[in-house]
Amino acid sequence: MPTAAVNRIGLARDAYKGAATTLCAGCGHNSITNHLIKALYEQGVEPHRLAKMSGIGCSSKTPAYFVERAHGFNGVHGRMPALTTGAGLANRQLILLGVSGDGDTASIGLGQFMHMVRRNVDCTYIIEDNGTYGLTKGQFSATADVGSVQKRGAVNTYQPIDPCAVALTIGCSFVARSFSGDGKQLVPLIKAAMAHAGTALLDVISPCVTFNDHDGSTKSYSWVKEHDNEIHDVSFIPYFEEIHVDYEAGTAQQVELHDGSHIVLKKIAEDHDPTDRLAAIRLLEESRERGQLLTGLLYLDERMEDLATRERLPERPLRDYGEDDLRISREDFGRLMAELA
Amino acid sequence: MCCGPAGISVVRRGNAGREYDVSFGKTNLQQLINDLTFQAATVNGSGSQSANLVLTRAIFSMGIPVAPKNVFPSNIEGLPTWYQLRISPRGYQARHGDPDLLVSLNPATWSADVKAVRPGGAVVHEEAYSTAEARDDLQYFPVPFSKLAKTQIQSDSLRKQLTNMLYVGIVAGLLRIPFEAIEHGIQRTFQSKPKAWPVNVDAARVGYEYWREHFSERPIRHMLKPVPGGTDGLMLIEGNQAAALGCVMGGCTVAAWYPITPSSSLCENLIAYADRFRVDPATGEKRIAIVQAEDELAALGIAIGAGWAGARAMTSTSGPGISLMAEFSGLAYYAEVPVVIFDIQRIGPSTGLPTRTSQGDVGFAYTLSHGDTRHLVLLPGTVAECYEFAQTAFDLADRFQTPVFVLSDLDLGMNLWMSPDFKYPEKGFDRGKVLSAADLERLQGDWGRYRDIDGDAVTYRTLPGTANLDAGYFTRGSGHDEEARYTESPEIYARNMDRLARKFETAREAVPQPAIESSSNTTVGLIAYGSTHYAVVEARDLLKERGLAVDYLRIRALPLSKAVVDFVAEHEHVYVVEQNRDGQMYDLVRLLLPPELVGRVRSIRHYDGQPIPAYVITRPLLELEAVPV
Structure with missing residues (x-):
């Protein structure tokens, strides 16, 4: 009997799978699920430390389709950020992975999304972005571009909300965009996002094959493939592997992440410094004006403290403290009563 | 200029309680000891609250029971505000209504305020106010407050606030409050600011001397007499402060809130207690996270996320916030997540009367959410119960894995109440049915999140982060089977609904009994x-x-x-x-x-x-x- 390959914590790839998907065949979300499985397996994430958080929508169902043995919380529409914030405060040791959609994030959940970013909650926040409401059969979402056409012919006239632009504007410490069909780019970005301490936003264009994959859509497979403007080639070196430098000086940028891992960015289309926030905003806007979809790591700030650190929470999960740690001592309590008299 | 009717006859009788027979003006009423309602009518934002607290603390320190009520507007500065202090021999704490002694420093309400004073009462007022329609059943005490403030209070920056201390001195004289009690009241009110003591004492003394010079020969119907030991063992505390203390003692480690009157002071007190008692002096680490959320939806979401992850988590709000929390409350009910929700009730919605009290959320909170939902609701009736039920709420939430609402109100939450000292909790936390990694090891995978093992309809849960591969499960709303797998099966859905109903029946006898x-x-x-x-x-x-x-x-x-x-x-x-x-x-x-x-x-x-x-x-x-x- 050949033994199955295992990762660094001794688990086979199958341990990172979940229930069978109930999404449409060809859905971009299923690809993202597979890229997540690959990233989590390769990183050797302990399933018990992983908390899969989501809101409502096709995207938000997907946490059931990977790492079945991890905890998951399918919350209410647009409110995943609040649940994730609370879970992270209760237990800093959790690895929080939020999966949301464009309706869940940019419409009903825009406020929570922005406030989570403001607080820099330590989590990975993936938007499975298809510009449409799938479960309710094809209405536009807030990320749909002006002029994009619905399956039945209606044209979107509202300005789109770009989650990456919003996140950059309010100081998100990790902003990236990718495409569900580009595992080569997405897997290292997922790993880097998880290594980052703070809110790591990954806006992943993920075509809806049933309602938004036609001509006139700017979230279709063919449109994304034709207009994808990759900033750089992304690779990820985990902290538990040695770094082998195999690129010429000046052609790549390497950034160390919170846990000692490194992200290596080799220049392709743009000469972009991902630690320059203003440059990221400008590049995003210029790319939009050119009618291109900019993908890659837009911005990274490894110095910003995450919420739990700023709140000075102990490393030990708050949920583990008992009466003796949390109650005022009898002596102090007596003093307090005397003060109130 | 007007003054009260002259010719008061005082007949000494010498019996306890009611010492004098006095006729005041055209009334013929007995003098009353320790039995009156004092009212200060001022303008909000003028600093009168400190002066009122000084009087309250002073009288309380004389062993006389007090029951203060703050009637305030939804406004920062410039609108009428009233402070009522009820003093009764039996220490009743309910509102009594019309005052016996009025201090009027608000020309806008002057006329109406005087009308409400009970016959035989007394009115202290700014000298400039018109007394053309003076009632002949009241005594009037005009005081040149503005003039005194200008000439007697040196500090330009503090003059506005200290003007209020002038009436403290006048009232002290009229009611025969020893000046030492006023000094105590000042020290107690400005407990953490000893630098503020002398200026306040000086201002109160200006008022007291004015009384001595002008009014000391004019007794009023009501006076105070110290009752040795009368308030021993009692303290004064607001319900929200008591609840915050209960949260600390109940082991709350995550709190999320959005500012709203009249609940804000609960979390603000919690922040103060946390800074004092939950910070490790050696490391600076804090054993509680308190987050001011962007709205009440997020506040409850944060608390539910934390409760799900195993922390004792709470939020605090009032009616409008409760409205916003409906969806999340339903989720927590169906997903069976412990969380504590304080609702300090007020009138609402919107700009209704946000600074007025109400018990109007009982029916709403009890069934908050769409669908068949029933919540555990605790109803503290005293500040001691605000403290006690805060702790009970965390135990019940963990025990029954469900939201627990604590319904207080503006009156209980934001006014000071007399209470015996709170009891130090003798029992440990009840964390409910939580399986540890060792439990899971023993069970060898034989557990299901929503299996009713004990027949009480309360199931076992695991916390995220539990180091066992069997710990994980997927939490969602109502569509799940006993193993927490998604299902739309009619039988399984109905079975789960029935179990939730049975769980509620189990809780019926576990909540505080009448x-x-x-x-x-x-x-x-x-x-x-x-x-x-x-x-x-x-x-x-x-x-x-x-x-x-x-x-x-x-x-x-x-x-x-x-x-x-x-x-x-x-x-x-x-x-x-x-x-x-x-x-x-x-x-x-x-x-x-x-x-x-x-x-x-x-x-x-x-x-x-x-x-x-x-x-x-x-x-x-x-x-x-x-x-x-």
């Missing part, structure tokens, strides 16, 4: 809850004096105990007293009763935004129970 006082053989009973308690206490005394004894059942939680049915069965007439228009608890009580008992229950409702006074209860009872005059 407090029953049935000291006499009577056919009349009263049912009340929350801050209405104090009006009932007083009303029962008043009714007893009139020959009508009434029994009393105080509801302390929902779901209602079966003891409520027994209580109704034991009485011919039972009056449910509450502070809302629709008789929300009256409805819940009747729903609980067998049909033959429903007709015994009657409803007394008070809903004008002011705390309920005792006469709202005594008047209908005297009439309906046909008590002879």
